[in-house]
Amino acid sequence: MLKMLRKIPLLSQLSAGDLKEVHKISRIAEYGPGERIFSKAEAANQMFIVLSGRVKIFTLSASRKRKTFAYLQPGGFFGEMALLKGKTRSASAEAASCSRLLVIRKTDFRRLLASDPDLSYYLLQTVCERLRRANEEMESLLFQNILGRVAKTFCDLSKRGQKLDQGLILNEPYTQQELADIVGTTREPLTRALATLRRAQLIDTRDGRYWIKKPEKLEALCLIQA
Incomplete structure (x- = not known):
């Protein structure tokens, strides 16, 4: 399991001790195709890393029109934004295929960020890239x-x-x-x-x-x- 965790980009820079800690504090959850992981506006208490399968991040308009933001592959992570902001989920997530996810609770996730600057920096880079893509998508929809x-x-x-x-x-x-x-x-x-x-x-x-x-x-x- 530790070898698998080491291959995940978000965790690849962790020390051996911190990686063992992630293994200790996390759990594995399995979802079938189409199974909802969380819904928009739900309280956020944990983040997820895709170990296998495929996860869809999306939202629904008032008229039930669906907009998909991303399909995440193994190594991808999601659910971190709401934990950082301390607010509810800004989008929904569901398994697009049979998926195994590593689940980390909010308190443990924040403690990891506080103890490892490299992890915090990688997360910041990823969040900035996602915001950049979101801005480009908004421009595309408008123009x-x-x-x-x-x-x-x-x-x-x-x-x-x-x-x-x-x-x-x-x-x-x-x-x-x-x-x-x-x-x-x-x-x-x-x-x-x-x-x-x-x-x-x-x-x-x-x-x-x-x-x-x-x-x-x-x-x-x-x-x-x-």
Whole structure:
């Protein structure tokens, strides 16, 4: 278990003693596909690290329209913002597949941060990056048309993709509904945008995953469609 914890980016800089302490104070929770982990506006008493599986972070509008902020893979963590602010959850989380999570209570998490400056610095970097992405998404929703928003979503997802001789391929498969939830639209306009990108030979599918054939041109499209 300690070897697994050492591979988690958030915990990789901890001393052997602190890593043993994390192992001691944490617990493992398992969730099935579609099972809710927590809901928006709930009291926050713990944070989570993905050990295996896939977790979706999202919110629902008053009209029940879903906006997905992220799909987290093993090594990703979530739920820390509410603990730092001492407020309720700002989004909901559910398992997108069978998932095993490391769970750390609020008091233990804060104690870890106080005792390890490197951990605090890494967490601060991650939080700042998430805020930057949130600002970019807000600008995209306000100023870009649907084609530009879909192109930007692919550009963002491709940063964690696998490079090929031509372009790159996303690390994981996304259904059209999952993409629509990330973009903040419905299936019909998403389907039209995907067809446009395919006709322009900017994207395709390969082994069940989206293939970004021309990343540079896709980046340029994000600017043109603003």
